[in-house]
Amino acid sequence: MLDQRDRKILDLLQRNAGMPVAEVAEQVALSPSACSRRIQRLEEAAYIRGRIAVLDRERIGVPTTVFALIKTAHHSDDWIETFRKSISDIGEIVEAHRLTGSYDYILKVVLPRVEHYDVVYRRLVKRIELFDVSAFISMEVLKSGEALPVDYAR
Incomplete structure (x- = not known):
């Protein structure tokens, strides 16, 4: 089950997949290591299917x-x-x-x-x-x- 922090992480990463984990962590009020674990869990649960570069x-x-x-x-x-x-x-x-x-x-x-x-x-x-x-x-x-x-x- 996702909580509000998970949703915020998903929103931040889909807008900028290259955002450093430390910056994501700061915006969701988590330590970088806790945030990194959440991101990994979201990837393993297939909420994040991949990361791409959006070309002009x-x-x-x-x-x-x-x-x-x-x-x-x-x-x-x-x-x-x-x-x-x-x-x-x-x-x-x-x-x-x-x-x-x-x-x-x-x-x-x-x-x-x-x-x-x-x-x-x-x-x-x-x-x-x-x-x-x-x-x-x-x-x-x-x-x-x-x-x-x-x-x-x-």
């Missing part, structure tokens, strides 16, 4: 975001697994979600420029049959981030 998309050269909405006529487990494999090694596809409603999947695609979407599209449709693909260009990011609300953690 402009500097990396992929400032453009396109969302591709996909409809398919296939819904078998085999087709879904083939679809999963088809998108897994296309680096520009950074997220994929199965949906309810009019579309079956949404892909978040990051690109150097809009014109590059056709390259990704062609790679995808060579690998798997799709009924319909509709692409939408993101004009502006209003909110972005990986930070999760920690209040619900049990």
